[in-house]
Amino acid sequence: xxxxxYPILTLMLSAMAIYLCSCASGGVSIDLRRDPIKPSPELKExxxxxxxxxxxxxxxxxxxxxxxxxxxxxxRKFTTSTQRSPFFYLxxxxxxxxxxxxxxxxxxxxxxxxxxxxxxxxxxxxxQYQYVPTTYDEIRYKFVSxxxxxxxxxxxxxxxxxxLLSERIGKDGVIAAGKTVEGFLPFFxxxxxxxxxxxxxxxxxxxxxxxxxxxxxxxxxxxxxDLALRASQPPTKR
Numbered sequence: 001x002x003x004x005x006y007p008i009l010t011l012m013l014s015a016m017a018i019y020l021c022s023c024a025s026g027g028v029s030i031d032l033r034r035d036p037i038k039p040s041p042e043l044k045e046x047x048x049x050x051x052x053x054x055x056x057x058x059x060x061x062x063x064x065x066x067x068x069x070x071x072x073x074x075x076r077k078f079t080t081s082t083q084r085s086p087f088f089y090l091x092x093x094x095x096x097x098x099x100x101x102x103x104x105x106x107x108x109x110x111x112x113x114x115x116x117x118x119x120x121x122x123x124x125x126x127x128q129y130q131y132v133p134t135t136y137d138e139i140r141y142k143f144v145s146x147x148x149x150x151x152x153x154x155x156x157x158x159x160x161x162x163x164l165l166s167e168r169i170g171k172d173g174v175i176a177a178g179k180t181v182e183g184f185l186p187f188f189x190x191x192x193x194x195x196x197x198x199x200x201x202x203x204x205x206x207x208x209x210x211x212x213x214x215x216x217x218x219x220x221x222x223x224x225x226d227l228a229l230r231a232s233q234p235p236t237k238r
Contacts, residue, residue: 035070039221062114066103079237115204116202121133123199125225127190135166192231
C-alpha cells in the first residue's frame with residue numbers, strides 16, 4: 001500500500017477534527033475564528049480546550065465548563081423553517097433585548113447538594129457593566145414587545161424550555177451530590193466597546209451541619225472580545 005503524502009494526511013486529519021467538533025456540538029459546525037468572544041490569554045485558572053474554546057475549572061469538588069456560543073452558531077442550531085431561535089434579536093433592538101449565550105456544564109462531586117445561585121451569577125465587561133442571566137419570561141417578553149410572537153417564535157420558546165439551564169435545574173437551583181447538569185445560560189450582550197469580559201458563576205454549598213450557613217463558591221472565566229468581529233457578526237435569520 002502506498003504511503004499517504006503529508007498534504008493529504010494533513011487534510012484528512014483536519015477534516016476529522018472538524019467532524020468531531022461538529023458531533024460534539026450536536027451536529028452544528030464550529031467556526032471558532034468567527035466567534036467574537038474567546039478565552040482570554042491572561043486566564044489565570046482553568047484549562048482551555050482549543051478544539052471548542054471551552055474553559056473547564058474545578059474548585060471545592062465542583063467542576064464547571066463554560067463554552068461561548070456565537071450568534072451565528074445559535075442560529076444554525078435553533079433557527080429552522082418552522083422555528084425561530086429563542087436567542088434571536090435584530091441589531092436595531094436595544095441592548096436589553098440582545099443575547100450573549102454560554103453553554104454551561106456543572107458536575108457536583110461534593111458529598112452534599114449545591115445550589116446554582118443565578119442572582120450572584122453575572123456577565124461583566126471592562127466598561128463596568130454587569131448583567132445577570134436572562135430568564136425564560138424575559139426572553140418571551142422580548143418577542144411579545146417586538147410583535148414577533150408568531151408560530152415560529154412559539155416553537156423556539158418551546159425549545160428554550162428544554163435547553164435553558166435555569167429550566168433544567170428548576171427554581172430552587174439545587175444540584176444533588178454526584179449529579180451533572182448542563183444547559184444554555186443567556187445574558188444581555190456586553191458593551192461592543194469592551195475588549196475584556198468575564199463570567200462569574202456562583203454556587204452555595206450545603207453545610208456539613210444543618211445549623212451552619214451555606215458557603216459560597218465562585219468561579220471566574222475570563223474572555224477577550226474581538227471588537228472587529230463583534231461589529232461584523234452576520235445578521236440573525238428572520
